[in-house]
Amino acid sequence: MPTSSFALTAEQELLRSEVRRFAEERIRPGVDERERTHEFPADILREMGEMGLLGMLVGERYGGAGFDTVSYVVAVEEIARVCPSVAVTMSVSNSVCAWPIYCFGSDELRERFLPPLAAGVHLGGFGLTEPGSGSDAAAMRTTARRDGDHWLLNGEKAWITNAGFAATYVVMAKTDPAAGSRGVTAFVVAADSPGLAVGEPETKMGLKASRTAPLLLTDCRIPAGNLLGQVGEGFKIALATLDHSRLGIAAQAVGIHQRATELAISYARQRVQFGVPIARHQAVQFQIAQMATELEAARVLTRHAAGHEGEHHGGRLASQAKLYASEAANRACYTALQIHGGNGFSDDSEISRLYRDVRVTTIYEGTSEMQRLVIARHVLRG
Numbered sequence: 238m239p240t241s242s243f244a245l246t247a248e249q250e251l252l253r254s255e256v257r258r259f260a261e262e263r264i265r266p267g268v269d270e271r272e273r274t275h276e277f278p279a280d281i282l283r284e285m286g287e288m289g290l291l292g293m294l295v296g297e298r299y300g301g302a303g304f305d306t307v308s309y310v311v312a313v314e315e316i317a318r319v320c321p322s323v324a325v326t327m328s329v330s331n332s333v334c335a336w337p338i339y340c341f342g343s344d345e346l347r348e349r350f351l352p353p354l355a356a357g358v359h360l361g362g363f364g365l366t367e368p369g370s371g372s373d374a375a376a377m378r379t380t381a382r383r384d385g386d387h388w389l390l391n392g393e394k395a396w397i398t399n400a401g402f403a404a405t406y407v408v409m410a411k412t413d414p415a416a417g418s419r420g421v422t423a424f425v426v427a428a429d430s431p432g433l434a435v436g437e438p439e440t441k442m443g444l445k446a447s448r449t450a451p452l453l454l455t456d457c458r459i460p461a462g463n464l465l466g467q468v469g470e471g472f473k474i475a476l477a478t479l480d481h482s483r484l485g486i487a488a489q490a491v492g493i494h495q496r497a498t499e500l501a502i503s504y505a506r507q508r509v510q511f512g513v514p515i516a517r518h519q520a521v522q523f524q525i526a527q528m529a530t531e532l533e534a535a536r537v538l539t540r541h542a543a544g545h546e547g548e549h550h551g552g553r554l555a556s557q558a559k560l561y562a563s564e565a566a567n568r569a570c571y572t573a574l575q576i577h578g579g580n581g582f583s584d585d586s587e588i589s590r591l592y593r594d595v596r597v598t599t600i601y602e603g604t605s606e607m608q609r610l611v612i613a614r615h616v617l618r619g
């Protein structure tokens with residue numbers, strides 16, 4: 238039975254308040270420092286692993302917490318409200334690494350790779366994008382060729398979240414380069430595999446405390462059994478994984494939107510211009526009303542989509558949630574910064590950090606344009 242989309246159960250509400258407390262007490266105190274130093278919050282992630290936040294959807298048999306997807310989006314939202322960088326690290330490890338291994342991996346792969354991921358001892362990453370292929374992922378050029386009891390992977394994966402910190406990657410490569418998307422296979426690659434190297438980290442406009450870098454595969458040797466599903470099923474697995482993981486990005490956007498709205502309200506109440514708090518000016522009230530309304534809509538749609546994951550229209554709902562929540566959160570951060578006036582433009586303001594962090598939510602795990610293509614394909618099919 239799908240979880241109720243509009244109201245949280247007592248367990249989900251308890252999780253929400255515990256994650257909020259953890260985010261406020263353990264993550265917020267170092268946010269500004271990490272923004273300056275770009276330090277990766279490894280200790281915090283280990284604690285999140287102990288809380289079950291890094292194997293949320295993995296069954297208990299493999300050391301996971303066995304939460305439902307609504308609980309997952311609730312937790313990502315609360316972490317993103319305080320630190321979108323930590324939220325993307327969490328979302329990637331849960332959604333595009335542990336989740337496909339759990340859903341498509343053999344028992345042997347699950348037993349080997351999932352317990353350390355779920356415990357937060359290991360982090361996960363996902364290699365789909367390449368320098369020459371982003372939205373058109375089927376145009377990837379990375380290859381995998383069988384060599385006795387191993388596969389040899391060659392190519393470059395670009396913009397890989399957690400690269401260098403992850404111990405496990407799910408990597409897509411062509412086993413039959415002539416077969417287009419049907420020639421793609423999904424592999425599980427341990428970070429210490431011979432032939433795997435991590436390139437220079439990207440310098441980014443936001444998400445400064447998350448790590449993004451290329452993965453370089455040069456005759457990268459992995460055991461023959463390290464594949465998800467069958468040879469040639471990798472593209473289907475990548476699409477199913479993205480249908481799932483988009484919920485995490487929608488939730489990340491909702492968390493940022495929530496915080497931007499809180500900051501706008503608090504600033505508007507205390508900033509006095511023309512003899513009254515600016516919250517008394519109707520133009521400012523209307524801006525805040527719009528942000529608050531779009532926030533409710535984004536949250537409800539995200540939880541609704543999470544509650545219907547795996548159903549016939551689950552992929553469409555996930556794309557709609559990701560599209561709406563990310564676009565709405567970008568509008569909200571723009572408006573909230575406007576309400577802060579010049580003080581919002583200061584590098585030291587929280588809203589300026591959120592304004593930079595939110596930008597990528599309409600880009601990664603499928604741009605807004607790609608979401609519209611997916612949604613149109615579903616609705617036009619009838």
Ligand SMILES: Cc1cc2nc3c(=O)[nH]c(=O)nc-3n(C[C@H](O)[C@H](O)[C@H](O)COP(=O)(O)OP(=O)(O)OC[C@H]3O[C@@H](n4cnc5c(N)ncnc54)[C@H](O)[C@@H]3O)c2cc1C
Binds near residue numbers: 364365441449597605
């Ligand atoms: C911080 C960050 C972290 C990331 N983490 C990961 C990761 O962990 N793993 C991973 O594999 N990738 C990751 N990515 C890559 C990300 O998923 C891609 O950037 C994204 O899919 C878009 O691909 P692209 O950048 O190549 O843009 P392109 O595909 O080149 O698109 C450029 C523009 O053209 C538009 N466009 C392209 N095709 C069409 C079309 N048919 N119709 C209309 N418009 C179109 C796009 O919407 C976009 O606006 C990350 C990116 C960033 C910035």
